[in-house]
Structures are given as structure tokens and as C-alpha cells.
Amino acid sequence: MPLAATGELVGQARERRTGIAAFNVITLEHAEGVVRGAESVAAPVILQISQNAVKFHNGHLAPLAAACAAIARTAGVPVALHLDHVEDTGLLHEAAHTDLSSAMFDASALDYDSNVAATRAAARWAHDHGLWLEAELGAVGGKEGAHAPGVRTDPAEAAAFVAATEVDALAVAVGSTHAMTTPTARLDHDLIARLAGAVPVPLVLHGSSGVARDELGLAVTRGMVKINIGTALNVALTGEVREWLAANPAAVDPRKYLAPARDRIAEVTSALLTAITTPSR
Template identity: 40%
Template sequence: MLVSGKEILQKANEGGYAVGAFNTSNLEITQAIIEAAEEEKAPVIIQVSMSAIKYAGIENIAAIVITAAKNASVPVALHLDHGTDFNVVMQCLRNGWTSIMFDGSKYPFEENVAITKNIVNIAHPMGVSVEAELGKIGGTEDHITVDEREATMTDPDEAVRFVEQTGVDYLAIAIGTAHGVYKGEPKLDFDRLQKIKSLLKMPIVLHGASGVPEESIVKAVKLGVNKINIDTDLRQAFDSAIRSYLNENPNQYDPRKILAAPREAMKKVVAQKIRMFGSSGKA
């Protein structure tokens, strides 16, 4: 069933677990995510980035996810991941997205607040929930690059002011994760997370979770993270499985058979993440 992100994450916040937010750009990834969620009886958030919209076409990817979500036996939200373009955000609202992230972290605080508040005022009457980001998360997400030296942690007091002034439904914070592949083991600032959660008492989002050790993820969930973004892990599972299949079946040319292996590999990753996040059986 297709629902808002807020409906899913409010329950996660109250229940003390996290929901996986998995990125998709085609049919097979979407199928893998929903099939795993159904088998785990877990709510799930399917994310589409601006580059995925450019790749697949906004109407095409919306039709794929929305159709699959409406036929699913578990709650599914369609979320815009790292929306930095106001026009793209508006296009997503017109095309059936049930959750929107506006990433204004590159702007000064007051400008981030102003743009985010405007989007909240448009989205909320449509029943669409809004995520924002405060602080800079290292690495690269689509065309957004933040140098590791420039990456800054979210200030707890600033987070309170931001939420009060914008009315966002959930907040992505910077506590030491990064987008993409890690060069070493990330060190998360759990004290900062705990303080922000105690002040806000709302769903907190962790970006750049692919590659973070399981013990760190489990601890972050216990301290109040309710939405965890996963993209790189799915891409790596896809890459490994399709290379292996083609090496073993060099004469195969049927895309349906070729893509079955990576779809199953991604499905296993999604199921494993769902269990790690504590959302199995929460649908």
C-alpha cells in the first residue's frame, strides 16, 4: 500500500526501530526492495534521486514504484532523495511522491530555513511529508560533493531552531557518515545523535549508511535513528551478481535471465538491512 513517509516514520519513532530507505532507478531494483519487505513483513521507503529521475524519466519511475507500492502487502512510501532543485520537488509532488527531501544544506541557515518552509507549506496540504538536512554529510550524492575537510556535524541547538521554523517531519543529520564507498571505518558521533534526538523527539535520518559496521548501525537505531538510507550496498550487490552471472553464462543474451541474478542479490541485501534496522514484522 502506498502511504506517506510520515505515517511510516512516526510508528518507527514510537516503536524505537528504523525503516530502510532504499534507492531505485529501475524495475528490478524496485521489485527486489518490495519483495524483500513483503517477506520480512516490514514497512519500506523507496527513494528516487534526481539523477535517477533524469535516467528513467519522472513519469516512468513514478509509474513503476507507485504501481508496485499500491499492490504491495506492506506500507511503502515513495521518497525524493536529495532534492536540491525546487522545480524537481514540484514535479515530484505532481507525480505522486508521498515524501520529499529538500536538501538545502549547502545554503546558509536562514536561506535553508526559508526554502524548506516554503516546500513544507506546499507539501503538507497535499498529504506529503518533508525531510530536510542540516549539517554537511561528506562524500558525493548525485552532483553534490562535500569535501571531507569541509564536512561539518549538525549543531543540536541549530537543529531545534530549524525544525521549529520549518515544520519538517524528519531531519537528516551529519554525525560522521558519508555518501559512497568509505576509505576506512566511519566514526559516528553517538553523543551528538543522542543529544539531537533528546531535544527533537522526532524521526531522525541517517544518510550514507552503506558500509557502516552493523554494530554502529544497531547503536544508532537504539539512540533514535528511524530512517536509514541505503544505495551503494545495492549497487555493489547488483554489480557483483551480474558480473558473476555473465562470467558463468557468457552466451546468455536474454535480459530477463541476466537481471534475475542481481535482483535476487539485491533482495538479500534489503532483507538483511531490514532485520538489522529492527523493522521486520512491523508492517
């Protein structure tokens, strides 16, 4: 199947008043498991590569992007590719030379005026190069070195930010936290509804691994569209590998433990996609 465009998938989800899930991938097994899970529930999906994942791969975006694109093209569902949490403008510019159709430019650690200026410049560059751009206002806790916890996004400020920057989507702080390994975060659903009413572009929820599935579904009904998930996949993969190696301590072939880990990622993906794409109303 041809690669989908992030903007199109997000726009379609918004029109249907449902959600689109975006999963962060670090390894080939992440991408394969996510796509397999999406195929099992016939749902479109976004594969995300973060700036931190690029750092893990020796600072090279192209190899992982090419691998994700190859997997996407063999998928039985629409798959788009996205560059996540980019603070380095050089890395943002690399996206134009890959199959990624979108990026999230993160200047949220800056003060408001500086965030506006940096994000506006990034959006203009992205649009000139055919890329859909997401930005962030407010502070989602838990991302080391970039966010302060407990800061929520103000609806009026969010509307002004979008108008000033001309971004295509906005990540907002409504109670979720990055890197949570258990789904215990409680979202401010009234704030989500007020943001959805004030902001003319799709809303994005970061830190969704720390949010229970019913909470994610409710967030979608209140106006969230793009739901980002990363840590939940790592919990699934690492847990499966630990369990398999504990039962097979003499094993040395990574295929033996990465296969069930990939299967577990697929299971987690399908369950999360079901909650996000068919929320109870």
C-alpha cells in the same frame, strides 16, 4: 495493499523506538528486489527516487514513480514512496502529481540562513499539497557537488532549524558518507543521542551503505529513525551481474543476469531491514 504514507511509517517506527529503512531505486529490478526482501522479513519499507535517478531517466519522474507505485500496491507489506535529495523546486513540485507521499528537500549546500529560507518555503509548499517534507542540516560527505565532508550537525542549531522551517524530519551529519562501497564508517552515537533529545522531529541517517549493520542498529537505539540506503543495492546488483556474465560470456539475454541480481538485492534488503527494525538494545 494500498500505498502507505511515509510520514505514517516513520511515525510508527519512532513510536516503537525502532527504525524504518528507505531504499533508493534506479531500475524496476531495484524496486522489485527491495519489496521482495521486505516481504521476506514482514517489514514495512520506503522506496526512494532521487533527483539523480530522475536525471538518469531523462529527467522524467512520472514513469519511475508509476512503476514503483504499481509494485508497492502488489506488495504484502506496507510500502511508501519518497522523492530523495531534491534541489530543484520544479522537481519537488512534480511530486504532487504522483503517488509519492513525501520528499527530502536538500538546501544543505547553502549557508545556514539561506538553507532556512529555502527549506521553509519548500516545507510550506509541501504541506499545502499534502506532502511530508524532510530536510538536511550539516554536511554528509561523498555526494558530489553538494556536500563537504567532516561537518557534523550541532544539536542546538538543529532544534532552531526545525522550529524555523517546520519540516517533518531532519537528516543530520553524524559520521556517515554517501556512496561508500564498504561499511567502514563510524558514527558518533553520543551526538545522535544529543540530537534526538534536542530535535522534536524524527532523525534521518543518509549514507547508511557505509555503516556496518551493528552500527546501524545502535544508531536506531540512540534515536535515528529513517535509515537511507542506496549504494549497497548497487554494489549487490553490479557484483552479481559481473559474476554471472564472467561465467556466461556468450549470454545476451538481460533477464538471465538481472534475475539473480534482483535476488541479491532482496537478500541485502532483508538483512539490512532485520538490523534496522529489530536492533539489539
